[in-house]
Amino acid sequence: MSDDEPDPELLELLRKSLGLGAKDPSAPPDTKVLQHAEFIYNNSIDVALDMRSTKRAAIAVWEAMQQQSYSTKTWSKHELHPKSKDESTVNFIFTMDLLNFSFWSERSQEERFAVDYKGKKWTGYWSLVAALQRALDEEIQITTPSFWANEEECTEEVLRNVFRSATDEEIPLFSERVACLREAGQIIEEEFDNSVITLVEDAKSSAAGLVNILADRFPCFRDEHIFEKRKVRILKRAQIFVADLWAAFEGEGYGEFNDMDKITIFADYRIPQILHSLGCLIYCPPLESRIRRLDPLESGHSWEIQLRGCSIWSVELLRREILREHPEAKINASLIDFFLYDLMKEKERDGDEEIPHHRTRSIWY
Numbered sequence: 001m002s003d004d005e006p007d008p009e010l011l012e013l014l015r016k017s018l019g020l021g022a023k024d025p026s027a028p029p030d031t032k033v034l035q036h037a038e039f040i041y042n043n044s045i046d047v048a049l050d051m052r053s054t055k056r057a058a059i060a061v062w063e064a065m066q067q068q069s070y071s072t073k074t075w076s077k078h079e080l081h082p083k084s085k086d087e088s089t090v091n092f093i094f095t096m097d098l099l100n101f102s103f104w105s106e107r108s109q110e111e112r113f114a115v116d117y118k119g120k121k122w123t124g125y126w127s128l129v130a131a132l133q134r135a136l137d138e139e140i141q142i143t144t145p146s147f148w149a150n151e152e153e154c155t156e157e158v159l160r161n162v163f164r165s166a167t168d169e170e171i172p173l174f175s176e177r178v179a180c181l182r183e184a185g186q187i188i189e190e191e192f193d194n195s196v197i198t199l200v201e202d203a204k205s206s207a208a209g210l211v212n213i214l215a216d217r218f219p220c221f222r223d224e225h226i227f228e229k230r231k232v233r234i235l236k237r238a239q240i241f242v243a244d245l246w247a248a249f250e251g252e253g254y255g256e257f258n259d260m261d262k263i264t265i266f267a268d269y270r271i272p273q274i275l276h277s278l279g280c281l282i283y284c285p286p287l288e289s290r291i292r293r294l295d296p297l298e299s300g301h302s303w304e305i306q307l308r309g310c311s312i313w314s315v316e317l318l319r320r321e322i323l324r325e326h327p328e329a330k331i332n333a334s335l336i337d338f339f340l341y342d343l344m345k346e347k348e349r350d351g352d353e354e355i356p357h358h359r360t361r362s363i364w365y
């Protein structure tokens with residue numbers, strides 16, 4: 001949306017005040033995330049995209065995904081991800097993506113928050129998945145929404161035990177995670193018959209519809225910010241919830257959506273990092289040195305919104321580049337995103353991080 005385009009929210013307001021009625025209700029749902037990402041990109045002066053690198057990256061990413069036959073099947077191959085294609089996996093994924101944020105630590109690799117499970121110490125995103133699997137093994141109903149809302153049974157002590165650490169650092173934002181569980185438990189109890197399945201089915205197989213339900217009804221999923229005086233929707237956890245469902249169920253059953261192309265990448269702290277490593281994202285010197293110094297970047301800061309919005313737009317251009325070269329490609333932003341995240345984690349394991357990820361502490365990612 002360029003500067004001279006009218007603000008869609010304003011148009012909606014005008015439409016209503018002139019009694020022109022709301023937009024056509026039969027219009028397919030849209031999350032507005034991609035449109036807002038383009039607006040952020042068009043108004044970013046501290047983060048830029050490099051088109052030559054994007055073209056090069058598109059070829060490299062496509063070839064690597066082909067070589068690895070990277071598909072939705074890859075999701076369930078991860079050791080800790082649930083394998084059953086049933087309601088328990090829907091509940092697991094909802095719980096996981098309700099809490100899928102902010103695992104980075106200022107401690108060393110040995111001292112950072114870690115979860116002991118199946119003889120390994122899991123950190124980062126995998127520490128969350130391990131903690132949930134461990135709790136289920138210990139007969140704690142950590143993936144049941146009615147449990148989260150029941151403060152007598154699901155006490156803070158029970159939750160501290162669920163997220164107990166193998167080191168003396170606790171899980172980051174513990175109290176915010178408890179608040180997310182309580183809020184979501186209550187909303188699912190009151191508005192969705194105590195069932196995540198009801199929530200998923202209310203979207204009628206629309207990925208964008210499900211994202212909008214989460215953003216509209218759950219404040220803890222409403223990842224929206226102000227940029228250049230406009231509201232911009234990024235909705236990272238709402239979107240990764242849909243994509244995780246889609247991948248876990250391989251596009252069928254509870255993972256069947258007729259508009260997966262409406263989902264963008266999930267703007268976290270790993271995708272900007274890998275895009276910068278690929279040369280697709282370029283930072284202004286003050287921002288780059290802030291990141292390299294590991295100095296915090298507060299949530300909502302213009303630089304942070306530019307990083308997240310330009311990452312979404314960068315992968316949209318990369319996706320279009322892949323389709324230009326391979327019109328037959330069965331590819332979407334979700335699959336590219338999963339691949340880029342796994343690629344970044346591989347580079348981290350190999351000690352090959354070209355730049356640190358940015359340090360923003362928030363519940364949004």
Ligand SMILES: Nc1nc2c(c(CN[C@H]3C=C[C@H](O)[C@@H]3O)cn2[C@@H]2O[C@H](COP(=O)(O)O)[C@@H](O)[C@H]2O)c(=O)[nH]1
Pocket residue numbers: 074075078100101102103104123124125126265266267268269270271337338339341342365
């Ligand atoms: N954009 C994007 N962000 C992702 C993931 C995942 C894991 N998805 C799995 C499922 C399928 C894939 O194959 C992955 O194996 C976690 N995150 C985010 O990263 C951060 C954690 O980073 P670290 O502390 O280093 O583990 C945190 O914000 C978390 O929300 C992803 O896929 N895409």
